Amino acid sequence: MTPADDNDLTRDAFLGGRLHLWQPRQGxxxxxxxxxxAASIPATSGQRVLELGCGAGTAIMCLNSRVSGLHLAAVELQADMAELARCNGGDALEVxxxxxxxxxxxxxxxxxxxxxxxxxxxxRGASVRSDHAAREAAHGESTPLATWVKVAAKRLAPKGQAHFIxxxxxxxxLIRALPGDLGSVEVLPLAAREGRAPERVILRARKNGRGAFRLHPALALHxxxxHSEANKDYVPAVQAALRNGAALRF
Incomplete structure (x- = not known):
């Protein structure tokens, strides 16, 4: 399944060329x-996976590229992006x-x-909206973050895991939004380089988990x-995830 010839789209390589996906040229x-x-999710063959707000399907299809035999579903609000996700996922992804x-x-x-x-x-109560509709939908919060967390928790099977970046x-x-039945919370901060303050965080939690909260050391990406334009200088673990489709261990 491929979209019609459309100059507004590009077909881009991910995971060192193991995966190719359609994306909007702009936005x-x-x-x-x-x-x-995707690399941080410890999924195994045969498991059921749902992505909320999948866009063109990049994250869930990267996971599918690493772990075979998954049963995949995704939700996307924007009809044009949902259609791209269908094109990118084919028979493997229900959108x-x-x-x-x-x-x-x-x-x-x-x-x-x-x-x-x-x-x-x-x-958006504390920031400025983007003029580009697709970019605003991706980055500007219209549905509260707490709703995303609540919906994710409701869709989890017992002992299932929710994952957010x-x-x-x-x-x-994010932590305040976690309902009482999500425990065993782990947080992995992501920093650009050693000594830099983290800018991103990956959080995962388990349905009915009872493990202690764990704050992992920050992972420096570079x-x-x-920074060198000639060489992205990713650290080996990140290079392996981005280029080789390897798992990213907490």
Whole structure:
């Protein structure tokens, strides 16, 4: 399944060329965050996975590329992005065009072993809207972060895991939103380089988990003190996740 010839789309390589996905040429385009979120999910063959707000399907298809035999479903509000996700996922991915806050009955009747989400980063009560509709939908929070967390928790099977990537300043909001039946919370901060303050965080929690809260040491994405355009200088663990489709261990 491929979209019609459309100059507004590009077909881009991920995971070192193991995966190719259609994306809008302008506006929101998936990057490192989606790939790292997928790499952090310890899914195994045969499990059921749901992505909330999948965009063009980058994160869930990166996970599918690493782990075979998964049963995949995704939700996307924007009809054009949902259609791209269908094109990118083919028979492997069931895509629902719906609001995260109002899932279709077919999804509300199902449970999943993993639910992942890359919710919009910015609370528009404290930031400026983008003029680009797709970029605003991806980054500007219209549905509250707490709703994303609540919906993810409801769709989890017992012992299932929810996985989120967010900006570090939203971590308190993310933790406050966790319902009482999500425990065994782990947080992995992501920093650009050693000695830099983290800018992103991956949080995961388990349905009915009873483990102690764990704050892992920050993962520096790049080696060295300065960025080089000629060499992205990712540290080996991140390079392996981004280029080779390897798992990213907490």
């Amino acid at each position: 929101y385009r998936a990057g490192v965050d989606a790939v790292l979120l 629902f065009t719906a609001d995260v806050a109002d899932l279709p009955v077919a999804l509300r009747q199902r449970q999943f072993d993993h639910v992942l989400a890359n919710p919009p980063y910015y609370d 967010q900006r570090i300043e939203r971590l308190p909001d 080696a060295g003190a300065q």
